[in-house]
Amino acid sequence: MSENKTSPEQSRRIRVLVAKPGLDGHDRGAKVVARALRDAGMEVIYTGLRQTPEMIAEAALQEDVDVVGLSILSGAHMALAPRILDLLKANGQSHVKVFLGGIIPDEDLPRLKEMGVTGVYGPGANTEDIINDIRGALAEKA
Amino acid sequence: MLAGDRLSLARLLTRVENDSPEGRAALVELFPYTGKAHLIGVTGAPGTGKSSLVNQLALHYRRQADQRVAIVAVDPSSPFTGGAVLGDRVRMRDLSGDPQVFIRSMASRGSLGGLAQATAGMVQVFDAAGFDVILIETVGAGQSEVDIARLAHTTLVVEAPGLGDDIQAIKAGILEIADILVINKADRPGVENTERALKSTLELAHPAQRIFLHHGQVMEVKSGDLRSAQGDISTMWIPPIQKTVSTEGRGIPELVEAIARHAEHLRQSGDWVARERARLEVELEMLIQEALLARFREDVPAQKVQQVIEQMVKRDLSPWEAVKSLMNGRSK
Ligand SMILES: Nc1nc2c(ncn2[C@@H]2O[C@H](COP(=O)(O)OP(=O)(O)O)[C@@H](O)[C@H]2O)c(=O)[nH]1
Ligand SMILES: [Mg+2]
Numbered sequence: 001m002s003e004n005k006t007s008p009e010q011s012r013r014i015r016v017l018v019a020k021p022g023l024d025g026h027d028r029g030a031k032v033v034a035r036a037l038r039d040a041g042m043e044v045i046y047t048g049l050r051q052t053p054e055m056i057a058e059a060a061l062q063e064d065v066d067v068v069g070l071s072i073l074s075g076a077h078m079a080l081a082p083r084i085l086d087l088l089k090a091n092g093q094s095h096v097k098v099f100l101g102g103i104i105p106d107e108d109l110p111r112l113k114e115m116g117v118t119g120v121y122g123p124g125a126n127t128e129d130i131i132n133d134i135r136g137a138l139a140e141k142a
Numbered sequence: 143m144l145a146g147d148r149l150s151l152a153r154l155l156t157r158v159e160n161d162s163p164e165g166r167a168a169l170v171e172l173f174p175y176t177g178k179a180h181l182i183g184v185t186g187a188p189g190t191g192k193s194s195l196v197n198q199l200a201l202h203y204r205r206q207a208d209q210r211v212a213i214v215a216v217d218p219s220s221p222f223t224g225g226a227v228l229g230d231r232v233r234m235r236d237l238s239g240d241p242q243v244f245i246r247s248m249a250s251r252g253s254l255g256g257l258a259q260a261t262a263g264m265v266q267v268f269d270a271a272g273f274d275v276i277l278i279e280t281v282g283a284g285q286s287e288v289d290i291a292r293l294a295h296t297t298l299v300v301e302a303p304g305l306g307d308d309i310q311a312i313k314a315g316i317l318e319i320a321d322i323l324v325i326n327k328a329d330r331p332g333v334e335n336t337e338r339a340l341k342s343t344l345e346l347a348h349p350a351q352r353i354f355l356h357h358g359q360v361m362e363v364k365s366g367d368l369r370s371a372q373g374d375i376s377t378m379w380i381p382p383i384q385k386t387v388s389t390e391g392r393g394i395p396e397l398v399e400a401i402a403r404h405a406e407h408l409r410q411s412g413d414w415v416a417r418e419r420a421r422l423e424v425e426l427e428m429l430i431q432e433a434l435l436a437r438f439r440e441d442v443p444a445q446k447v448q449q450v451i452e453q454m455v456k457r458d459l460s461p462w463e464a465v466k467s468l469m470n471g472r473s474k
Contacts (some may be wrong), residue, residue, distance in 0.1 A: 012160045013224065013249070038225035043249045048232035055238045059231060062245055064152040092149045 014042045014138060016067040019056045020049050021084065022074040029101060029123065030071040036127035037069075037134075053080060057087035060096060067134055072102040082115050097137045101125065148244070151271055155246055158263040169263055172270035177418065179212075179269040180405055183291045185282035185316060186300030191326040193233035194388035195300060196277050200237050201391070202398050203275050210242045212268035214261060215279045216290070219251035226250070230279060244273070250281075258289035259428050265293060282316040291319045292424055295417060296404045298397075300324045301340065303332030317343060320381050321404050328385040328393060340383055379407050442468055 018034045020027050027049055034044045045063045047056070060068050068088070072080055081100060088096050097118040104112070104120050112120055119133045157165030182199070184192050196213055203209040215230035226249035237243045246264065250257050261278065268276050280290050282299065291297045299320035304327070317323075323344075325336050382400050386393035408414035450468055453459035459467070 012156065034227050038220055038227045039223050041223045041225040043219075043225060043247075044227045045231060045247050046227050046229045048229075048235065051235075055235070058238055059245075061148060061152055063247055064156045 014067065014134065015045065015063060015065040016042050016069055016134070017045045017047065017056070017060050017063060017065045018069045018071070019047045019051045019059070020071045021051050021053060021056055021080045022072055022076050023050060024072075024074040025049070026073075027071065029073075030069075033069060033071070033101065033127060033130060037131065040131045042131075042134075053083040053087055056084055057091055057093075060088060060093060061091045065096060066138055067097045067099065069099045069101065069130075072100065072104075075103065077102060077104055077112070078108060081112060081117055085116050097134070099130065099134065101130075148241070151244065151267070152246075154267055155264050158267055159248065159260045161260065161263075165263065169266060172266060175270035176266045177269065179265075179273055179276045180296070180401075181265060181269075181276050181278065181294045182401060183294030183297040184277060184279045184300060185291060185297065185319075186302075186324075188281055190300045190302040191386075191388045192279050192281075192300050193230040195298075195324065195326055195386060196230075196279050197234045197236055198386070198388050198391050198394045199277060199398065200234070200243055200275075202394050204237075204240060204242065206395075206398070208242075209274035210272060211237075211244075212271075212273035212276045213237075213243070213245040213279065214248060214264055214268075214276065215245065216248045216250055216257065216261065216281070218281055219249040221251075224249075224251055244268070256428070256432075258293070259425075259432075261290050262293055262425055262428075288316060288319055289424070291316070293421060295408060295414065296321045296401055298322045298324050298401075300326050301336055302327040303330045303336045321379065322397070322400050323381050323383045324397065325383060325385045326388050329387045329390070333385065337383060337385075344381065344383075379404065379411075379413075438468075 016037055018030055018037070020030050031046075034046050037044045045059065045065065047059055051059075056068065056070070068084070070077075070081065070084065077100060081098070085098060088094060088098070098116065099119045099121070100112065100117050101121045101123075103123060109120055118137050119130070121130060154165070154168055158169060159165075184196055184199075186192055193215065196215070200211045200213060203211050213234070215228070215234075217226055217228045217230060219226040228247035228249060230247055231245060234245055237245065248257075248260070248264070265276055265278065278290060278294060297319050299316055299322075301323065303325065323340055325333060325340070327333075384393060384397045384400050386397055388394075405414075408417065447468065450459060450464045454461060454464055
């Protein structure tokens, strides 16, 4: 019967979970990024403030996302990022690319990359760069 | 998937939303296991508190009845980029950590086969996976929301005071699909006004003239015909108005009670089966249209269609003649 004529550019949109783990109080930056990704044609699942690593991994699983974007301003990234990466892996989602935004000291970058964080962005980062990096990372995978 | 592996379930939902060949094949296999869940639609204007209400309803079904709950939350896509920010989970954080709850967000234009069809497919997956209650949240605005509401056994239309003088649902033309009207944010001023406006609208719509399903047929019933239509006036369902405060959980037990009464009414009156039938009929029609169109596109070269359009532009051919010639010109 009807053949499925799904071409690559028609296939599903990139799905991104934008989450804010930890206890620091505002999500303006996360919201700006969420809107920029939407404007780039992505589907952004936004989960709000004060998410535990377990909540983030669970949402990533249920939503079957391609990317998890974390906004961490509290300085707790060296504790939170590996925990979330571990949980994703335990759930069978090691293919999910993790991006990190926040105030991240340069000396932490190598270790974050080693853990499996795909990209790290400071407060002044250009959203264009984030969008390009996400597309690049997913294209690599495919 | 039936074994309850959450990752497989999530992936299958993606395939079904994508209308991929694997998704279609899975739906074929799952179909015999569907038809058990209670499908509850929740619709209304943005900001009325639908997500908060869904959160409370799910909590209630978990705690009071130990029902497994699935949620499909639809938010609009940007008409310009097709992207979307899906924010319903923000209001549903109480549900995280409970393995018997599964929440899936969906963009209104994310699916290739159309929103209503994708939603129907995803609901079937949840149904077959053994979820007892499936809550479907949509922004009540357009035809596709009305189509989605048709999927549900019970449709809640949510209003809130203070969103202007008008009843939003009347503006959006979705009051007609309500089985239960919810005035959420009942802690806010203006509840009485909203209630009065809803009541007067309902009285206009009912029972003087109301369209309802009778043995799968949409019937228009005039007040005088009520008895003859179904034998007894008591078999008519009059949408109740329930007041809730979703941020605190007030009014939720009463709302759940009303939902249960509606389900009971559907079963007693035979409308449950009738709705099921009507729903499947709608679904069949959607799929047939899609299949016929796909076949047409395969059979008739795009070039031929362009030629015909040229003839129409020159007024050599009327649209009706064009259709005739294209249909006859099919190679198979
Ligand atoms: N005062 C009050 N606020 C509420 C109530 N229910 C929801 N809200 C708030 O209304 C806003 C929109 O709620 P949300 O559930 O996201 O609405 P939706 O857009 O219809 O899904 C949020 O800030 C909620 O906290 C309620 O019963 N009373
Ligand atoms: Mg909502």
